[in-house]
Amino acid sequence: MKISILCRYPVIHEGIKSILRNKYEDITCFTSIEDCFKTLDSTEDTSLNDTEDTILIITLFKEDLKIIDNILAIKDNYSKLKLLIIDFNESKDMFFKVSKLNVDGYMLGTFAQEDISYALHKISTGTKFYDRELLYRLVEDEPAATITSKNNLGTPLTRRELEILSQLSNGLSNFEIAKNLNISENTVKKHISNIFIKINVKDRTQAIIYAYESGLIAKPLFL
Known part of the structure; x- marks a missing residue:
């Protein structure tokens, strides 16, 4: 399984990589959605075999609401690519918007090491993953x-x-x-x-x- 990380903040890239590098050797990072698209578009096989075993981790902050349409575009063009959203904004509205985009996983930015490892494992086996903590918060609201x-x-x-x-x-x-x-x-x-x-x-x-x-x-x- 290959892991890619799309995040505007390099320090968060390094934090996530440090958590995952013991289990995943192939980890790439992008700071913009444009760079991510360029890399996906550069794959020789347009049948998406290169993305079938890849999980793209996308971090979302308040200012990233505007890229949600681009996230949808990723799923439209690379349907075999699996998406794990990490929401640092911890927004109920963000969750409901993103949950409509057929993403494979969604978790809060307050995750522990075992949380993201478990999420990636579930997603890699074809199972959807949603952070229970967020669901509990929705009920508590x-x-x-x-x-x-x-x-x-x-x-x-x-x-x-x-x-x-x-x-x-x-x-x-x-x-x-x-x-x-x-x-x-x-x-x-x-x-x-x-x-x-x-x-x-x-x-x-x-x-x-x-x-x-x-x-x-x-x-x-x-x-």
């Missing part, structure tokens, strides 16, 4: 947050499925959800499977993102 009782118009989910999505958004396990809603754990599993199919997501993380983006998390369902 709305301490009473749950699925609205109005069953937002247009949602394909039933009221029971909305209840379970609410529980998912608070990080509860299937066992905990079953206990809270007084149903069997097997029933919870079936509901979750139906939720994933209806809203076209593959895991709990994506389901939580859907709940926020769809405006379903708003106020307590039960008072």
Whole structure:
């Protein structure tokens, strides 16, 4: 696996490289999106075989919001290139914008060495990675947050499925959800499977993102 780092600040390049160099020998760095594109465009094989085993780490700061369209362009032109976003701005708005770009991983800039190593491992195996700490913060921003009782118009989910999505958004396990809603754990599993199919997501993380983006998390369902 090859690692490339796109970051405007060389000191951060060196910091990330120092963490990864014991495991990854092939690490390249770019300070601008233009330099990154030039390198990708210079590959001889336009079928993207050269990028298939490459993870591009992109660091984002507040002033980098303007390059989000360029990130999308990278995925459009180099679909086999895997992207890991490190958000030093730690912005909820940034997360929701970038999560729509089909990136492979997203983590906060406050990561520890084992965090980025784990993220890269998951991404290299074809699994999406989203920083749980950010998801917890999103929930904590709305301490009473749950699925609205109005069953937002247009949602394909039933009221029971909305209840379970609410529980998912608070990080509860299937066992905990079953206990809270007084149903069997097997029933919870079936509901979750139906939720994933209806809203076209593959895991709990994506389901939580859907709940926020769809405006379903708003106020307590039960008072």
